[in-house]
Amino acid sequence: MLFCDAYQTPTTLDEAFDLIDAHRGRYRLIAGATDLLPWAREGRAGDVHIPTLIDVSRIPELRARSVNDTRVRLGAATPIQRFLDDSALGRAMPSMPRCAVWFADDQLRESATIGGNVVNASPAADGTPPLFTHDAVLELASRRNGKVVTRKLPIAEFITGPGKTVLEDDEILTAIECAALPGYGGSFEKVGHRRSLVISTVCLAASVKLDASGRNFEDVRLCIGGIGPVPDRLRDVEQFLKAGHLAASRLEQAAEMPVSLVRSRTRQDYRRDVVRGFMLRGLFNAAQRAGAGPDVLTPELEAACA
Numbered sequence: 034m035l036f037c038d039a040y041q042t043p044t045t046l047d048e049a050f051d052l053i054d055a056h057r058g059r060y061r062l063i064a065g066a067t068d069l070l071p072w073a074r075e076g077r078a079g080d081v082h083i084p085t086l087i088d089v090s091r092i093p094e095l096r097a098r099s100v101n102d103t104r105v106r107l108g109a110a111t112p113i114q115r116f117l118d119d120s121a122l123g124r125a126m127p128s129m130p131r132c133a134v135w136f137a138d139d140q141l142r143e144s145a146t147i148g149g150n151v152v153n154a155s156p157a158a159d160g161t162p163p164l165f166t167h168d169a170v171l172e173l174a175s176r177r178n179g180k181v182v183t184r185k186l187p188i189a190e191f192i193t194g195p196g197k198t199v200l201e202d203d204e205i206l207t208a209i210e211c212a213a214l215p216g217y218g219g220s221f222e223k224v225g226h227r228r229s230l231v232i233s234t235v236c237l238a239a240s241v242k243l244d245a246s247g248r249n250f251e252d253v254r255l256c257i258g259g260i261g262p263v264p265d266r267l268r269d270v271e272q273f274l275k276a277g278h279l280a281a282s283r284l285e286q287a288a289e290m291p292v293s294l295v296r297s298r299t300r301q302d303y304r305r306d307v308v309r310g311f312m313l314r315g316l317f318n319a320a321q322r323a324g325a326g327p328d329v330l331t332p333e334l335e336a337a338c339a
Contacts, residue, residue, distance in 0.1 A: 039085045044092060046205070050176040052087050053203055059084040062205065064095070064110045065146040090146060095207055100125045105167070105213050109148025109206045113160070114139070126211075127219025127322065128163045128238045135159060135223045135236075148206045154192045154263075159223065162238035162264045164188050166254035167211035173200065174207045183207065194262045217242045217252070218323030222311040235259040235304050237311040241319035243279070248329055250274045250320075257311075260295045260304050267291050270312075279320060281334045288312035 043049040053060065061083050089095055095110035100121045116122055116133040123130045136142055136159050150160035151171070169188040174181055188209075191198050200206065223236040236259050242252040253274045255267040270290045277283050288309045295304045321330055 036082045037084065037086045041085060041087045042091050043087065043089065046092060046094070046174060046181050046207070047176070049087060049089050049092065049205060050181070050203075052085070054176075056085040056087070057202075060087050061085075063088050064090040064149045065112070065144045066149075089205060095148070098122065100213060102215055103213050105211050107147055107209045107211075109151075109208055110146045111148070112143050113137075113145045113147060113150070114142040117142070124215050125213035126163065126167060127214060127217050128166065128221045128240050128319075129160075129219070131219060131221035132159050132163050132223075132236075132238065135221065147209060151188065151191070151209070152198060152200060152206055154194070154196050154198050156195050156262055156264075157234075157236075157259050158264075159221075159236055159258075161188065161192065162236055162256040162258040163219075163221065163240075164209065164211060165256035165264050165266045166238050166240050167214065169209050169211040171206060172208040172210065173204045175201065175204045185210075189263075189266065192263050214240050214242070214254075216323075217254075218319040218321065218325075220315045220318035220322070222315045222318075224307055224311075234300065235307045235311060237308075237315045239315040239319040241316065241323045243320065243323045243325055247325050248279055249277075250279060253316075255312075255315075257291060257294070257308065260308065262296075265291065265294050274316075279325060279329055281331075284313055284316050284334070287316065 041052050043052055063086055090110040095108040097108045098111055099106045105125050113133050113136045116129040133142060137145065147160050150158050165188060170185050171188055171191050172183050172185050174183045193199060217240045220239045224234050237257045240254040241250060243249065244251045253271040255270055256264050257267060258264040270287050274283065274287055292305045292308050295301050295308060317330060317335065
């Protein structure tokens with residue numbers, strides 16, 4: 034069982050840092066807390082005692098968000114549900130609504146936060162592959178000499194391994210900034226061990242922009258999770274696809290390219306098969322949502338990607 038002596042809900046960053054200073058070494062930051070009990074069970078023995086839980090989800094700037102045609106800024110405590118009910122956010126981040134649909138259930142999506150999903154750094158995290166495709170940059174805040182200061186770094190530098198990040202003990206993830214991709218088609222493919230509340234065995238985020246003819250990739254952004262310790266941005270596959278026509282043969286070649294990246298400790302053959310299928314289906318769905326017509330996405334190609 035999980036026990037805590039105090040549950041604190043600061044409403045400003047300064048209050049949060051006051052609590053961090055007062056309980057140094059005896060606290061845990063949360064923002065949604067949907068993974069708290071699974072985290073506490075990791076030892077699988079005895080009780081877990083955390084003297085102080087500091088819930089930062091009520092700090093207004095951590096829940097703020099702004100969207101325009103080029104940039105998105107998300108407060109770290111933005112609930113996953115916002116990717117489904119904020120249409121402007123859905124247009125700017127086209128794979129995230131599909132990701133959010135897979136993310137647990139309605140109740141959990143309203144509590145779970147995008148920042149919490151990132152900080153947990155689970156290899157099976159759903160929210161991180163889409164953020165990789167958006168070249169996300171994380172804003173980390175700390176307090177130095179009485180003043181709140183921030184630093185920024187790419188998400189690929191922030192997550193270093195399963196459950197591991199470069200977040201310092203006295204830092205708070207405050208915001209995520211990333212490229213807006215209006216006009217792109219997005220997809221998110223996921224499979225796990227059960228039908229509901231699925232924890233990813235493999236997941237793939239894809240965002241695609243086509244040229245005016247609808248027959249060529251103008252831009253492709255791909256990231257795959259669950260097959261290794263950290264998400265993999267598939268830049269070599271992206272470049273390969275942008276160099277030729279949208280055709281079944283090229284999609285099939287692209288689908289084979291990331292298979293060798295599977296390095297999880299279990300079910301490697303299964304994951305390789307899933308990677309191939311997800312690449313085909315994800316690219317097909319993203320291209321279709323980007324505006325590719327039936328003369329390009331033929332029934333034969335659709336059957337191959339089903």
